[in-house]
Amino acid sequence: MSYITFDSSKQTDFVAIGRLCIDLNANEINRPMEMTSTFTKYVGGSPANIAIGMARLGMKTGFVGKVANDQMGRFITDYLERNGISTSGVTTDRTGAVTGLAFTEIKSPSDCSILMYRDNVADLKLQPEEVPEELIAGAKMLLVSGTALAASPSREAVFLAIDYARKHGVAIAFDIDYRPYTWSSDAETAVYYNLVAEKCDIIVGTREEFDMMERFERNPERLDEITAAKWFNYAAKIVIIKHGKEGSIAYTKDGASHRAVSYPAKVVKTFGAGDSYAAGFLYGLMQGWEIARCMSFGSAAACIVISSHSCSDAMPTAEQVHDYIARCERGEITAT
Numbered sequence: 001m002s003y004i005t006f007d008s009s010k011q012t013d014f015v016a017i018g019r020l021c022i023d024l025n026a027n028e029i030n031r032p033m034e035m036t037s038t039f040t041k042y043v044g045g046s047p048a049n050i051a052i053g054m055a056r057l058g059m060k061t062g063f064v065g066k067v068a069n070d071q072m073g074r075f076i077t078d079y080l081e082r083n084g085i086s087t088s089g090v091t092t093d094r095t096g097a098v099t100g101l102a103f104t105e106i107k108s109p110s111d112c113s114i115l116m117y118r119d120n121v122a123d124l125k126l127q128p129e130e131v132p133e134e135l136i137a138g139a140k141m142l143l144v145s146g147t148a149l150a151a152s153p154s155r156e157a158v159f160l161a162i163d164y165a166r167k168h169g170v171a172i173a174f175d176i177d178y179r180p181y182t183w184s185s186d187a188e189t190a191v192y193y194n195l196v197a198e199k200c201d202i203i204v205g206t207r208e209e210f211d212m213m214e215r216f217e218r219n220p221e222r223l224d225e226i227t228a229a230k231w232f233n234y235a236a237k238i239v240i241i242k243h244g245k246e247g248s249i250a251y252t253k254d255g256a257s258h259r260a261v262s263y264p265a266k267v268v269k270t271f272g273a274g275d276s277y278a279a280g281f282l283y284g285l286m287q288g289w290e291i292a293r294c295m296s297f298g299s300a301a302a303c304i305v306i307s308s309h310s311c312s313d314a315m316p317t318a319e320q321v322h323d324y325i326a327r328c329e330r331g332e333i334t335a336t
């Protein structure tokens with residue numbers, strides 16, 4: 001059953017809006033960051049990771065965002081272009097803003113954390129007038145990432161992008177992407193996330209991220225089905241709640257639900273799971289696959305990324321994901 005309609009006449013498959021940042025992943029793993037001295041630099045930012053994932057899977061992809069007017073900004077735009085992602089919607093900040101940095105700490109495969117430097121970042125200075133209506137209008141799907149709502153003018157740019165998408169029949173996916181360090185008030189966070197979620201066809205988040213959005217509502221046992229039911233009263237057709245190694249649950253507007261277990265993985269670090277899962281799932285939807293197959297594909301894509309040192313660089317091709325699933329089915333991959 002197809003829950004989302006994609007306009008096949010559109011020239012671009014996927015456009016994401018939000019932050020373009022840099023990951024600095026500690027090379028000395030299995031120790032605290034205080035004891036590391038070298039890092040490897042990758043393009044980062046959740047929506048950037050997802051867009052790179054979609055491009056790696058063969059989707060014609062574009063990006064709407066803002067980069068710093070420095071070497072990091074140029075590193076990012078060069079990387080996007082080398083990965084076949086249109087940067088026509090990427091503008092350069094001229095105010096001296098900087099590139100958001102995510103220092104990642106890998107204390108153990110299951111104990112990872114991210115230290116984010118996000119003061120005066122260029123990505124939150126994206127202006128509404130810098131959102132290209134024609135790029136969004138020509139896409140099958142727009143991805144909105146929640147952290148872009150953390151400050152003006154980026155916040156207003158996102159709402160305008162959503163309006164463009166709805167005006168032009170573009171499917172809208174919302175990856176909640178809640179990063180507490182970027183927000184100043186719980187109430188402000190919940191309000192803006194809810195205002196966006198009401199307009200989206202697909203909503204993806206962890207149980208904790210939905211808890212943040214529901215902080216003023218009655219769902220004391222945090223039941224996933226109660227969470228999902230709310231959004232079907234708005235624009236949502238699919239609501240996905242991710243549960244880490246325990247897998248994920250997808251609810252659809254027709255009342256069905258689909259559980260997906262995770263695949264085994266030789267985990268290097270846990271972060272990047274959500275972005276690769278989102279890319280794999282959304283790719284599957286765009287192929288017209290059943291929900292369960294989309295979830296499995298996303299789950300396998302996540303395993304490939306969490307088994308790697310990077311997020312963006314490790315985003316897999318479709319062939320790699322299919323191969324990973326086949327190897328798991330043959331029992332060739334065991335979890336560590």
Ligand SMILES: Nc1ncnc2c1ncn2[C@@H]1O[C@H](COP(=O)(O)OP(=O)(O)OP(=O)(O)O)[C@@H](O)[C@H]1O
Nearest residue numbers: 242243244245247248262270271272273274299302
């Ligand atoms: N340790 C793991 N082993 C195997 N699969 C995993 C593991 N952790 C996550 N996954 C897969 O990735 C999916 C998304 O992971 P998770 O629920 O951690 O999202 P997230 O918190 O958004 O990820 P991130 O850490 O990137 O923010 C899970 O539903 C599961 O399929």
Ligand SMILES: O=C(O)C[C@@H](O)[C@H](O)C(=O)CO
Nearest residue numbers: 023044045046102271272311
């Ligand atoms: O989203 C961020 O700003 C951090 C990411 O770049 C990092 O790769 C990660 O945490 C992915 O989940």
